Amino acid sequence: MNDTHSSSEIESAPLQTVHVNLGSRSYDIAIGRGILQQTGERIAALNPGARLAVITDETVAKLHLDALSSSLSASGLGHVCLKIPAGETSKRFEIFERLCDEVLEARLERGDIVLALGGGVVGDLAGFVAACVRRGMSFIQVPTTLLAQVDSSVGGKTGINSRHGKNLLGAFYQPDLVLADTAILDTLQLRDFRAGYAEVAKYGLLGDEPFFTWLEANWKAVFAGGPERDEAVARSCQAKADVVAEDEHEAGRRALLNLGHTFGHALESVVSYETERLVHGEGVSIGMMLAHEFSHKLGLLSEPDMHRVKSHLSEVGLPTRISDIPGQMPPAETLMDIIAQDKKVSRGNLTFILTRGIGQAFVEKGVDPALVQDFLTEKLAQ
């Protein structure tokens, strides 16, 4: 922890590297302020002479594309820039098809690179494009939201949504490099930063009590952009990388990363993914709180631990109750139907991530749906 740094030293905070260990598909995540300016050099070192298709969204393009493009040009890397509209609705088939076509149109070869400059939406889409064009091009992530830096850019899940649900089409496809410039997050809306922070807190809650304790003490500096931010991003990436290295294709332990997500996804679905009402990280925040409350109700989690979670999420400004979501909520039955259809339900059994304490989450298969429904009925009434 670099907590001896003063804020004037931020610019020169040392870079951190997290190695994601996946055999022949291993790669590094480089983390630090100002790393965006090194993109060209770093790529030229990895893949000299490569050409790139930079995929980004219109919002990010206005703020950060020039800096990236200059860095690539300075290293003599030819590139085309492909823009998509900002927002979740871009994660659809039509845009996927258009991007694949544009990458081919640019005559990129198989050793050339698709680079994602943006949040999770851009990363998921661009990664799926990289996976499919010429059966797999080189892929580099430059995540620009906190959520993308600590979550979506690590682990190789890529994809788009379908009318049948979120992320139903995609590929497991690992990047060759991730460059997480923590200074790039300075332009992020507070609401988006907070949403990403829910995933940071998740890593503490699911398996690292000391990290959660550290966040309770240091979250303000993480938001402000001190070296604590780099530290929080690096620890989160490391946590996800460890789980992914053990279980690349989500057969077992990786399910822990879904802490808060079964409830969270159901809530996102109920509001039809209208981000004015609820963004993913907010759903996760409420979902994590529900998972802790449900664990408490089942006699697994102590009341003080449950309150500690609530205090911290509330303190940073994240929602923790279903009633924090603006607008009407449907009855518990509707939420249950959505949960039952959730992709994490395998042949009829309900799988939940429950917990026995801060940092002590575990996978519980075969949770009784009746208990969940009772619990949700209670919560909807609050």
Added chain:
Amino acid sequence: MNDTHSSSEIESAPLQTVHVNLGSRSYDIAIGRGILQQTGERIAALNPGARLAVITDETVAKLHLDALSSSLSASGLGHVCLKIPAGETSKRFEIFERLCDEVLEARLERGDIVLALGGGVVGDLAGFVAACVRRGMSFIQVPTTLLAQVDSSVGGKTGINSRHGKNLLGAFYQPDLVLADTAILDTLQLRDFRAGYAEVAKYGLLGDEPFFTWLEANWKAVFAGGPERDEAVARSCQAKADVVAEDEHEAGRRALLNLGHTFGHALESVVSYETERLVHGEGVSIGMMLAHEFSHKLGLLSEPDMHRVKSHLSEVGLPTRISDIPGQMPPAETLMDIIAQDKKVSRGNLTFILTRGIGQAFVEKGVDPALVQDFLTEKLAQ
């Protein structure tokens, strides 16, 4: 070699199994007459309780879908049947999207199965669907053309065409099981059988002189459907499996499988993939002949070996000269442009598979384009 079997014993010809060794993604190819009727049993043993989406084309559906469907039902395997129009034009984005949607519509889960019943078109499409839906479902191939049994169903290449070229979108995705019923080939058009046979001969020519010699002696029985057919399919699958196991993602040795394909693809492209004029295997046959003639011209291959190849391909009824293709041919420059754009061209160098004798093909990088153009000019004049 089962050449002691008489034709009356065909029905009870023993099954053969080729194991494709790819670590955790290893799988078996079971080969034999009548294996289609065992599909249900075999799948139930591998993945009990699974549900299936059977993807097939309209021609194959009429001939063989009932038998497959009965076998699945007899083993209690629930399934939906999804049909596409027969022919190469089905390998396009729109149909890929529709199939993904239909698999999701059928509410198949991640452990459920996409089964391809058809030739290379169905296999390539269905495999890409299996790779992408829920980021990867279980995939089973029941190849129904000779080409699909000896080539496209082995090795994990899946995909569709783009307006920029063939097979430009796709995934490397291995099946969990391949069931090659050699009796199913009895309903194949002679022209399609021959086209597949070009790929069989290819395995001999690229690395197995004894197999080529065996084919010279036994090709009639292979066409007629004797146990020699099973033998030829098994040896071809084994040859491809060996190469694929060594080089799953086509970095090196796997390129040998492209013997005849650089020229062949250029010819297919020149006729705009109009299958009335040229089907893939015919292109490969002419392409293999050209590769041998070019090798001879370069002083690598003896004249008797070159003639041996020509005699055998002609004897089985395959085309061997560019002028065997009906209709007009463009000048050599046009063919060269297509070859230069071919996906096997890496950053400007021309890579060709050349040969020093029957069964002695090798990868030659950096072939002088001028030599190729001279050679093609000569051939176009014949």
